[in-house]
Amino acid sequence: MLKPFEVIETIKMIQEENLDIRTITMGISLRDCCHSDGNVSRKKIYDKITRYAANLVKVGEDIEKEYGIPIINKRISVTPISLIAESSDEEDYVKFAEILDSAAETVGVNFIGGFSALVHKGYTVGDRKLINSIPAALSTTKKVCSSVNVATTKAGINMDAVREMGQVIKKAAELTADSGGLGCAKLVVFANVPEDNPFMAGAFHGIGEPECVINVGVSGPGAVKCALEKVKGADFGTVSETIKKTAFKITRMGQLVAQEASKRLGVQFGIVDLSLAPTPAIGDSVAHILEEMGLEKCGTHGTTAALALLNDAVKKGGTMASSYVGGLSGAFIPVSEDAGMIDAVVQGALSIDKLEAMTCVCSVGLDMIVVPGNTSAETISAIIADEVAIGVINNKTTAVRIIPAPGKNIGDMVEFGGLLGSGPVMKINEFNSEEFIKRGGRIPAPIHSLRN
Amino acid sequence: MRAVITVIGKDKVGIIAGVSTILADSNVNILDITQTTMQDVFTMIMLVDITKSNISFHDLSDSLEDKGREIGLSIKIQHEDIFNSMHRI
CATH class of the missing domain: 3.20.70.20 (Anaerobic Ribonucleotide-triphosphate Reductase Large Chain)
Structure with missing residues (x-):
């Protein structure tokens, strides 16, 4: 039998000391959502996210109730969109951000991460388009978070990307000026980014990750x-x-x-x-x-x-x-x-x-x-x-x-x-x-x- | 499944009666009860078996919390594992 002081300690940590589970983040691979037609790709993305994460919020709430521990956020991370959108010939990736936003809205999560690019050694065509789309994507969507990895210990620092991210951040701030530059709060520039981070705004589902995964912060x-x-x-x-x-x-x-x-x-x-x-x-x-x-x-x-x-x-x-x-x-x-x-x-x-x-x-x-x-x-x-x-x-x-x-x-x-x-x-x-x-x-x- | 019910607040008549009536009505078996006063606060801890409960965990939790509000105490039910995982290796 549990001892009373143990039970009380746990309850006190939760009620008085703000102990909580900060986030349950579902990582979803979108690697099978590439298509030469952007519209088809976006439909696949929306369908897959809403299918995999349909019960995420409900399960989170059930656990919260049964165990009596607050679970503050339920979130989703996806494969870096630069890798997915790249197969289409579209120039502007804002529509991809919008589809992530609407999928997040449908399943009821508060943030979705993965409007991301990994450019520590250089850009692909898709990386460049994605980075150009970041300011507009962050100003037109509510729940989408973006990240760009510009350096690793193995590859060194891509200073072209570092320079560009300064401009991207300035632009994101200008486009969201009426909310204090809120767009920038949803954008992280990384070195040595982890592929399984459940925390926003830097979460994405890395390419070495499985089809679908639960990470907890x-x-x-x-x-x-x-x-x-x-x-x-x-x-x-x-x-x-x-x-x-x-x-x-x-x-x-x-x-x-x-x-x-x-x-x-x-x-x-x-x-x-x-x-x-x-x-x-x-x-x-x-x-x-x-x-x-x-x-x-x-x-x-x-x-x-x-x-x-x-x-x-x-x-x-x-x-x-x-x-x-x-x-x-x-x-x-x-x-x-x-x-x-x-x-x-x-x-x-x-x-x-x-x-x-x-x-x-x-x-x-x-x-x-x-x-x-x-x-x-x-x-x-x-x-x-x-x-x-x-x-x-x-x-x-x-x-x-x-x-x-x-x-x-x-x-x-x-x-x-x-x-x-x-x-x-x-x-x-x-x-x-x-x-x-x-x-x-x-x-x-x-x-x-x-x-x- | 086993759960822990905790009642915390000021001691008064009828706490156990109030809680155990709800449990009996819901077909929840009480396995163990301890009560103590910690730092001037009355604390009752009940280990219960809810395997054969005739209502959902959510409803049971809500009715216990309602009862708590009615008699001016905090009454909570939580899955036993949250305590076991924190205090037992």
Whole structure:
């Protein structure tokens, strides 16, 4: 028989500490949906998604009810659309985004990821068309998320793509100017992108993935912070142990939900992503965990070390709790989606430079960062170049999701709503990087890519 | 399938009667009950077998939650595995 304190602990983690399953994401291969006629291809895409994911939302809700654990999002990721749309001779891929949007609407998921291209070594015809279509696709659709992988440790950095993505981000912001540049919140530029990431906006169904798969992303910064509150002043060994134990418990929830969802949907279980994903809600912040370790404000000296410890302990605790681990796995630091991060920026404790340093030791990268609307495309490209260089050299995933909010200046607040939160406009370096970005070409892969 | 019912709130007369009436009406068998006061809060934990229940899990969950609202307590039913998976290896 379970002990009362165990039952109460679980309930408390869910009710008071915001423990939840952040997302059940169904990955669907669209590789059999290619056709020389775009209309035929789109019909196949729509039919396949709505058939495979017909019960996704219902199964998610049933599990939520039966196990009493909130499952915040049900989502879909698909094969990068550049690979699918390429078979048609259409120039503009916006219609492909629209069909994804309408399929997502039909099955009731809140986001669908995979309006994506992988161009780390160069472009195909389809990649180029897809990237050109991104700004319009993000402004005309609601649920479609887009990502572009511009670098890998094996291939180096495609600086032509880095330059182009700066322009794409600027354009996406302009086309969605009335909502603060919301289009950019649905667009991620990656280095070393994982193929099984369940989290948006960067999710897509990789080409090495099976026909259909269930990936689950957990959350629980609140539960980790509450656990640390009980070991105030203890040494770092104790801090690490406490985080590991909590991460283990959180991940076991994810594993249970993933197995159950995969069983009920008759779909292979892929991975559990061991990420601590914050939300703008009070008590669900990664920044507050770092502050609980003894930092006055997230962003001050010591923040990178605290985050490194947190990220490592989350992985160690989580790995043992799940049979298959993947995706991004680590702590997320999206500024606009984390009440503590927002506060740290507003108070002047957290700068974009410190965030860049933090991305060296945690999962993902410069995430949901709002910069002044007059930031040039070249500067955005240079920010991307720095971030992907960190990923390429350190053999890890990094990403940039940056919003040059039209008409906004440093200190303004931009409201995105829902889980995307609200972001303070951050100061960036005023000196330009234009000549650097203009060079184009590829930055070669680092020496340790030759590991064979 | 086994489930855990938790009742949390201020102690009062008729809690067990209220919950067990619903369970009896739904043909749900009670396997074990423990009750304790944790940090001044009354906590009752019931392990039940719902294999032969004559109503759906959703309806049972709703009627327990309604009962909780009626008597001013939180009453929840959850699949046993959520606790087992977190606390047992």
